[in-house]
Amino acid sequence: MSKKPPVKKEEAPAEAPQAAAAEAAPPPKKAEKGKREKKHKEEKGVHAMYKVEGDKVPRARPTCERCGPGYFMADHHDRYTCGHCGFTRYKQK
Secondary structure (H helix, E strand, O other): OOOOOOOOOOOOOOOHHHHHHHHHOOOOOOOOOOOOOOOOOOOOOHHHHEOOEOOEOOEOOOEEOOOEEEEEEEEOOOEEEEOOOOOEEEOOO
16 A cells, blocks of 8 residues: 655745735625615415305406406406407496
8 A cells, every 4th residue: 555645735925815805805885876676566366366255256357258267357447458368348437
């Protein structure tokens, strides 16, 4: 069996630790004005499409006339819109 010679540690120059510390430090951050975090909307599930009234479960929104049952229409302030086919039905005033 052969023995390996001991590994010698090399000494770094005196400036190296200072240079390494300067590289590791993040650059100063600039003040960001006008940027805000986006507010995430709460996701709605299938339970938002129905209302529970006693023994009955009526639909909260109308279904699309073109696509048929199973395709609910989006409720906007002045209209209902189908996201599948784009059909729009305006609300009565």
